[in-house]
Amino acid sequence: MMESGFHGCDLDDSLKCKLEESGTQNTHSVMEKAAAWFRSRSIFVVAYGTGCGAIEMPPTFTSRYDAERMGVVGVATPRQADLIILSGYLAYKTLRRVIRTYEQMQKPKYIITLGSCPINGGMYWDSYNTIKKLDDYLPVDVSVVGCMPRPEAVIDGFSLLQKRIKNGEKAGWEKYDENLDFYKKNQKRVLGNHVDPSYETDWYNLENGSEV
Amino acid sequence: MIELISKLEKLSLELVQKQDYLYKVEVKKEQLESLLLSFLNEFGYITLDSINCRDDLEEGNFVITYCLLTPKRDHVVMVQTSIERENASLPSIHTFWPQAEIMEREMHEMFGVDFPGHPTLIDFALEYWDNIPPLRRDFDTLQYVNDMNPFRGQRDDALDAKVEMKKKREAKKAAKLKAEQEAAAKAELETQNNPSQEVQNEE
């Protein structure tokens, strides 16, 4: 996107070299690197309080721990957000809403989960109504462990994500696009055909990748 | 309270005291609705605290308990009835206590009890549930969970906790033994070095 307009700009060769060295996988041009740096410094968060961990969000974002000094700001709607925080266990019912929310977000988009529940079910491992492994259904970028994680840990998760964005590492949304079959198959397994908006023409009518 | 007891006696029902604030009356399903209505209108039990359901799988029954309170809040009356598990159904009492609507809706979802005449008998906490209602005892939760949500596999470099703990315990034991031996050797050495002391002591 941005690179095309800026190819002509003559950066000092040595600087260009340095920038290229510091970046990794898929930021190619200098401008992409610059964009990635800026992006890592302005993460807009929609905080989706799915479980108990939501209680750690107010101290994280308010004056006590003040995540805004790192450029992490809360926003009102998923369409304005870069990052969704899923703070705890997810019931099937919640998962439905979360998938919809995630798909509404503009790319690039990231997911941070808090707590052990989205990793392996936590203490809800034998519940008839919660999922165990969130990364089967949505691409999780950073999982902050703890039951529940303290705001320091949450901020650590933010800085890890920022580092990854800055380095241009492959993010979850790219994996989601590439492995859509896998994710949709898993979603279909637990949610059946009931995901809003109803998918009439695409993945939901496919059984193991082939049409039913 | 005396009024209540005499009225119940007329209906050949018994008010049993379970604890100093807790009373129980058992009633047949046919009498339930009229009894609850008279509790509300005649005796002023204006609060329906909760409706509970117990699954007596062995007897093939559901035991339903309505907890009622007066504005004084000094005691609770439990009105208990038992119904068949098969095609379980109960009269809806949402017209007496409006909060019963949501309690009945939950019970319908969790136990599959039907409430004819209930206005909103739709999904409550679950969505699109098509299995046995989850709080019935013949629903095998563990089986269901293992089928739907298998555990995450171990990491490749994961160690076996049992083996590691055993190793740890053995190492601890060996260290303890070694320390004891060392202490004994030291003590022996000391006695060898100062035999005179011992002799003096003996004298």
Ligand code: SF4
């Ligand atoms: S990890 Fe702990 S705090 Fe977080 S949702 Fe699970 S039980 Fe609650």
